[in-house]
Amino acid sequence: MSDYQPISAQLDDVSSAREDGHRKMDWARQHMPILNALRDDFVADQPLAGEVVGMAMHVEAKTACLVELLAEGGADVAITGCNPLSTHDDVSAALDEHERIESYAKRGVDDEEYYAAIDAVIDHEPTITVDDGADLIFRIHQEYPELIDSIVGGCEETTTGVHRLRAMDEDGELDYPVFAVNDTPMKRLFDNVHGTGESSLANIAMTTNLSWAGKTVVVGGYGDCGRGVAKKAEGQNADVIVTEVEPRRALEAHMEGYEVMPMAEAAKEGDVFITTTGNRDVITEEHFEVMQDGVLLANAGHFDVEVNLDQLSDLAVDTYEARDGVRTYELDDGRRLNVLAEGRLVNLASPIALGHPVEVMDQSFGIQAVAAREVAQNSGEYDAGVHNVPDELDREIAEIKLDAEGVAFDSLSAEQSEYMNSWDHGT
Template sequence: MDYHVKSLDLADKGKLRIEWASMSMPVLNKIKERFRKERPLDGVVLGACLHVTTETAALVQTLKAGGASVYLCASNPLSTQDDVAASLVKHDEIPVFAIKGEDNETYYEHLRAVLDAKPTITMDDGADLVSTLHKERKELLDKIIGGTEETTTGVIRLKAMAEDGVLRYPIIAVNDANTKHLFDNRYGTGQSTLDGIIRATNRLIAGSIFVVCGYGWCGRGVAMRAKGLGARVIVTEVDPLKALEAVMDGYEVMPLEEASRIGDFFCTVTGDIHVIRKEHFLNMKDGAIVANSGHFNVELDLEGLEDVTKEKRIIRDFVEEYTLNNERRIYVLGQGRLVNLAAAEGHPSSVMDMSFANQALCAEYMVKQGSALEKKVYGVPEEIDKEIARLKLESMGIRIDTLTEEQAKYLSSWEMGT
């Protein structure tokens, strides 16, 4: 079996950590039980480009239980948990190509290693696997049934590909499922981002000015958790509706030009490029801490920062100190990559339970329906979304009401009024 991980000596530690995460993933465990019996993915070669974490391990184990031959690489150079990668190779015989801290060249070598397996379904997080496939390995495209995409950034890229008419197979936007973005993006990103910032810096959040750039579901989560820890939260936005919502939620809203002068912590969660630019870095006060929790590190203009920097050093793990030409010091966390995975362990497993349940069930859906779909980006089928929510509630011991016959009739009719 071909693979590339840091060391198989880490495998036993990784196995225990995967077991610990799986304990909080009851929905995915139920799906795994059914997959093991029904084998809906028999014959599928599944190429996955995901964050190689304990939760991802539980997902790929589920996919393998369903009959798929899974090949896995990392979707971010700093998000790999090396012991997990080793465990999947040694204990599950799943080819993994991922090493924490790999350089850009190795990152793309790993993507190509997954594509060498000639996948029939892709499972992406950020769309690097799909875009590399479309650019470099077009001969493989005709055999692909379909794919799934995990994150906001990837969905944006894939919709752009579909709009340009270059997307060659259907893809389900798992990120857009209610049981994904309403929970994973908000509660998962919210908690894990603050976790990453605190682990990297050991600085007190209470009493600080915390600037959140972007008020999508991830930004909502980060703002909520920073406020909960006692920060004064400022939101920056370009969308007037989201900005208005942030105001109504009790946050200050202002342009980044103004916020950059007063913030203690900055975190980007927009999915766009160069949100914090050279002029913003120059505005920041001495000691400002800058992090990114969007998928790619392009949200921070690090080249622009280098242009105005006279000295640089690593002062703590995942903390890089930039001394600017104006003598102020700026601290960038995790090389500007996803701080929740670069400096911490990513989302808690109980929230990834729903996200990865979506991935597993959408892979099954693609096997059954992929040949009938157009070459575009689809939402998660409503029945899958609702089934995952139902299973999650059931696992939590929570029961809900059902409509009476009279209520159902009322909601489906137009005759009855006041």
């Protein structure tokens, strides 16, 4: 059992922190019509009554609105961070004040504290898990397998976490059902493209006080996140180079008008490098050795393994903080390579980072909320393993959003539905 304490016991001025956290949450709530609409139903129906929800997420204002929604829907909630640098302590403290929520999330923890906080969440014996990166799920399977029989299911938020869980599922090691929230259209088409693209570029610009116009931006990977980063960078008048290992994505990037080349070639050309692959060693020693003086190195993938900082440290003759959130590695020939946010998620881990836009996360967290509701109400319908979120739930969130925006849309007539769902209409 972990003796790690909730955030409220760790802060010197918890009252002031809570006040600041509530102010941030109030602002986010004003711009989250999906969660606000769901809140009315959750309060009335109590779909999570009797459940204990364990969460490992980026604990900031938008996430807090989801956490409160789950608690107001009847759950007891324990939460911690899913990244050592993405927690806002004031928001964590504000959450911890809620009678049905305990928050262990704290910014700047080391590895030992990070997992002690996850263990503290697990000590609550969750019946539902909500994860961003799957660290909570893995910890339960590896260290607390005795709890698995009491867990009805879980939800996974991000691309990297879903990849890990699918690998776990293929090996027959995932012992309860988990919804791949990341893979729904309402998450993938908006959060990964618009959310990652806009927030990564915004936080790099704010951290460095540099412009995008005229710069050469190298995007590592052309999945949904890489596509978003490339699109948004091009929209701010940058020249974009894409690197890929998957031939169809490389062809897609080429057909979209981007230069496509191996990273070994792109390393000589780029002013800014942004990795989005979810894989390790995307940028390594061979690339550092040919980069220009002053380049920016940023990562928009979940873990800090895409830019090999161990190799960069070995090459450097000096390192220092050039600005808040920017660490400069000076090489023996005088070139300076600048790493943002310690190689972690640049849109969440830099000192001034605020994460994805509020409206985008309203959609993603709406999916999380209805997926958690589905787990609580219909867990018996799902075997252990990774599952797609039912399409009707994804559509539910889209319809709430359209209604909030005052956007009307067509529906199929009975004749059209019959035509689309039959096989015997020929020429």
